[in-house]
Amino acid sequence: MVTRIDRRMAKLKAEGRPALVTYFMSGDPDYDTALSIMKALPKAGADIIEMGMPFSDPMADGPAIQAAGLRALKGGQTLVKTLQMAADFRAGDNETPIVLMGYYNPIYIYGVDRFLKDAIASGIDGLIVVDLPPEMDEELCIPALKAGINFIRLATPTTDDKRLPKVLQNTSGFVYYVSMTGITGSALADTGKVAAAVKRIKGHTDLPVCVGFGVKTAEQARIIGANADGVVVGTAIVNAVANVLGPKGEKTADPAEAVATLVSGLSQGVRSARLAAAE
């Protein structure tokens, strides 16, 4: 089954440039604002959208994404509303792939079968569920693949060559290489090591490899994008939202505009990645 992710990745490959994968937190700081941010992403040059599903206990996330999730939950966000937001977005954009990213418990409580049915109806293309390693594939990964939704796995520096095949086995859409051990929002890893890791993973799979964790600027996006099929930016976007919120959560400027400005710059970074590499 060919998904929107597969089509988008093939198109970018033909264009000879990496994808810009942008993460935002659904419901941060409220439903309407988050939807306006989501709509602004493709216009500013994002190729794939990762939609954060807020969770009360985000064990793999740093302070920025933790805070964004809590703002969203405080604003009344639920998984039902996240799926609704995806559907609202889809009404105006049937091309940009949407990947839901988060933790398993809200999905488990929603009910896996019901979740997959509603996710497809809302135009979701892929899932990244941080706390479901391949050992737990029966929970959601296999049912998602059967339902036609990509299950995107994280590979990390601790995923050695022996373990990689297991991690890649049921992965589809793309592989998300987490460029360092640690939580989201940490400092960028050594770019030489990242390039070597991407090459190592590509030795095991034909899937596109996107790299995330620590990318904050257009320059970093350009450097990472020289070797990867995609560059994932999350914390920087979430921070762009936080920066225009006052102490009581009131908006001091338009969050969608702040995000669009950042993403436009990042987009230029990935668009010049291969040109720079060819020099």
Add this chain to the structure above:
Amino acid sequence: MDQPATPNSFRTGPDEQGMFGIFGGRFVAETLMPLILDLERHWNEVKNDPDFKAELTNLSTHYAGRPSKLYFAEGLTKHLGGAKVYFKREDLNHTGSHKINNCLGQILLAKRMGKKRIIAETGAGQHGVAAATVAARFGFPCVVYMGATDVARQSPNVFRMKLLGAEVRPVTAGHGTLKDAMNEALRDWVTNVEDTYYLIGTAAGPHPYPELVRDFQSVIGIEARAQILEQEGRLPDTIIAAVGGGSNAIGLFHPFLDDKDVRIIGIEAGGRGLDGIEHCASMNAGAPGVLHGNRTYLLQNADGQILDGHSISAGLDYPGVGPEHSWLRDSGRVEYVPILDDEALEAFKLTTRVEGIIPALESAHAIAHAVKIVPAMDKDQIVIVNLSGRGDKDVHTVASMLGMEI
């Protein structure tokens, strides 16, 4: 709902995937997966290794003071006028609670694995103190994550950890209790994968932690079973232990699980009552979900967001429970009942007065249930209560509950 068939033995879990029925498992980020598999390999190597056992037994005896006594609580027995009450005196262990049993086992494991640094989470500070103690004894740097609320209400233990050379990092996220400390410990581990050993304090978390913590704590039940046979010539009618994450309880219960005539009761923190959300009775008022690496009963809302809960006792203030308890609950082998803050406080005062023993507030929950059921039992019946820790750490909390200043 389908009830699982009654197994021939309740002591065979977990399976190879780390599951106790639908509970348990390995719900962790990929970064941690290789570490957990590595831990499992080492655990499988040492658990039947006579040298490892000998080293642990030697430390348990000469350093921790095992075996802990099984004490006939004559004062409480007379006061209640029913069954004979015995206390398993884990409060007499080095560091003042059962937590040392697990910490000694895990520090030896960390040493074998060549790890250089210890991290731990703590609620009441009992596990933090035990972890800091073994880290000091074996020369490891140690970082203890502790919720900011708990840092405030368990200040004597915070000071002890610092004296022992550990760094205590207060965690302000959420309500600043055990759940938040565990999140932060996991974030540290995911960042420092190369050299760090995560010394989990309770029989929860991803496989193999629930199994290995249970096995290190089972010394409680193994001793208690032999001691009651020696002292009374028969098994007890009822055994009772408090359940937060559930390590002292599973340690007492596990060796008795296949003694079908022994009634086993786990006590959850009922807080201010089960009607609202001010309690930590995940098995009485929660639902199965996934948190901190395992599937288990959790306090959560309809959207799968984890609730904070409440208990007078920092050690029970956790919205989940070890996965084996969830399985024992559903299989019907163990009963889990709540005890309110006020009931625990009364038991705390009573035990202090009639036994001259100041119990930890966690243990006071278990005693409170004995206070409820013992008077209606026959005088020749026997109840064992796990006195999991001593209450010195709780005197500030109790004083403020009683409106006193110390």
